[in-house]
Amino acid sequence: MRILSKFRDYYDGGLSHGHDDSISFFRExxxxxxxxxxxxxxPEYASFLAHLPASWTVYRRGIEEVVLRPFxxxxxxxxxxxxxxxxxxASGAYGTAFIYRPDELSAFMKNHDLAGAQADGDEKRSKTQGLFFAFLDKGVSSSLTDFFVGRREAVVVxxxxxxxxxxxxxxxAQLKSFEFFRVLDPFQAFQELSMFFGNILAPESRPMVSIEDKYRIAQAGFDKRSFRKAPSKR
Known part of the structure; x- marks a missing residue:
């Protein structure tokens, strides 16, 4: 698979292991x-966005501001x-962490003391925390697979x-900026992309050629008399 793009991503190194030039990924x-x-x-992505929870902002005056934004x-x-x-x-220093597992979320919340932080009331805080843990633990419905295959879109955030x-x-999107390499290493990601464009989309990109029966018979070494009973001698 060739990657045609104006930017590099972390899985581009998979090209060094060899690729099929007949398959192309136009990454714009x-x-x-x-x-x-x-x-x-x-609006075309409404079914996709419906699975995205709202962001959660916690203000702790004089100490720290923390924002949790699902994606x-x-x-x-x-x-x-x-x-x-x-x-x-409070010093103005910024930090960003990308979280993909419930245990990573637990560690992040513990490090920033979010369990005891004020966020529009204890009831809302507890409900939001539970929603985020379920979001990471249960994942997103696989029913969207056909949606993205049908649109020929391999990377959407x-x-x-x-x-x-x-x-x-x-x-x-550039997945390196989401630290997606912690989910799939470069080789795995490149292989997934190659299979997506080479296998799943193959019927559309490489339609089968229809061959008439008479030519199929000839290719197999038969002729028009092969399936008929030979005339008997009288």
Whole structure:
């Protein structure tokens, strides 16, 4: 598989293991979000965005601001939920962590003392925490596989845009920026992409050639008398 792109991603190294030049991945990034170019395409991804929880902001005056923003990576028809943990200390220092497993979320919350932080009331905090753990643990419905295969889209990310709660979709996002290499290593990711474009989409990109029966018979070494009873001698 060839990758035609203006940027590099972490799995591009898979090309060094050999590739099939008859398969191409045209990797051009596009952002679909309210208020941005391409906003009219956002409704097409409504079924995808429906699985994206709202972001959660925790303010602790004089100590730290923490924002948890869920996202979903749709990669080769499979869904991978994640959470971006964004922090800003009182000193002004920023930090970002990408979380893909419930135990990573537990560690992040413990490190930033989120269990005891105030976030619009204890009831909402408890409900939101439970939602995020379930989001990572149970994953996202696989029913979206056919949706992305049908659209021929191998890399799509649903996420929150900017500092607000607006939902957005990025087509062919750079997965290195989401630390997706912790989910699939470079070789695994490249192999998944090669199979997606080479196997799943093969019937459309390489249609079968229809051959008439008379030519199939000739290829097999038969002729028009092969399936008839030889005339008897009288």
């Amino acid at each position: 990034t596009a952002l679909f979000c309210d208020g941005a170019e391409g906003a009219d395409k956002l 979903i990576v749709a990669f080769c028809g499979k869904m991978y939920p994640g959470i971006e943990g964004w922090t800003r200390a 649903a996420h929150h845009y900017g500092s607000g709660s607006a939902q957005a979709v990025t087509l062919n």
